[in-house]
Amino acid sequence: SGFTEEQEALVVKSWNSMKKNSGELGLKFFIKIFEIAPSAKKLFSFLNDSDVPLEQNPKLKPHAVTVFVMTCESAVQLRKAGKVTLKESSLKDLGATHFKYGVVDEHFEVTKYALLETIKEAVPEMWSPEMKNAWAEAYDQLAAAIKIEMKPPS
Ligand code: HEM
Numbered sequence: 369s370g371f372t373e374e375q376e377a378l379v380v381k382s383w384n385s386m387k388k389n390s391g392e393l394g395l396k397f398f399i400k401i402f403e404i405a406p407s408a409k410k411l412f413s414f415l416n417d418s419d420v421p422l423e424q425n426p427k428l429k430p431h432a433v434t435v436f437v438m439t440c441e442s443a444v445q446l447r448k449a450g451k452v453t454l455k456e457s458s459l460k461d462l463g464a465t466h467f468k469y470g471v472v473d474e475h476f477e478v479t480k481y482a483l484l485e486t487i488k489e490a491v492p493e494m495w496s497p498e499m500k501n502a503w504a505e506a507y508d509q510l511a512a513a514i515k516i517e518m519k520p521p522s
């Protein structure tokens with residue numbers, strides 16, 4: 369039961385194969401989110417504050433890559449500890465930031481779908497139902513941990 373060593377290996381293996389193209393991957397990830405939920409663009413201050421086209425925005429790729437890296441780390445934590453073990457202070461910060469920018473449950477769903485689609489297209493030769501489940505579980509648990517802290521800062 370819980371998150372297995374095999375599941376962790378599926379996530380880590382696919383991430384190791386994807387990360388050399390992480391910039392391109394991050395851009396694709398963002399574009400997928402905005403295709404499904406165009407209004408989500410408004411949430412990101414660094415896109416609104418900028419005059420350059422989306423794909424040239426210097427902050428876009430590093431931001432998107434962070435979500436991949438954190439989901440991969442979540443997989444490692446779930447296997448080791450059975451839960452997401454981000455520092456409480458960083459979870460509080462993440463929760464407060466996402467609350468402040470108006471992120472809601474539907475955004476988490478769209479982002480999950482876009483993440484899985486992006487991985488499927490990046491490593492088609494590795495992709496399997498088991499790999500999809502492993503990434504989905506790691507993402508869901510990370511998202512749940514963030515959502516618990518999504519409230520006004522106290
Ligand atoms: C900011 C991670 C889900 C929208 C951030 C930051 C991180 C992060 C690390 C930077 C925090 C900071 O600057 O203090 C994650 C992870 C997610 C997730 C790991 C899922 C497990 C989402 C979703 C949305 C979203 C679903 C909405 C589509 C934003 C926005 C910001 C942000 C709008 C602030 C960007 C800005 O500075 O303008 N996220 N995020 N995030 N995230 Fe997420």
Ligand code: ISQ
Pocket residue numbers: 397398401431432433435479
């Ligand atoms: C969520 N939070 C921060 C950055 C992101 C980049 C791409 C997709 C989702 C994100």
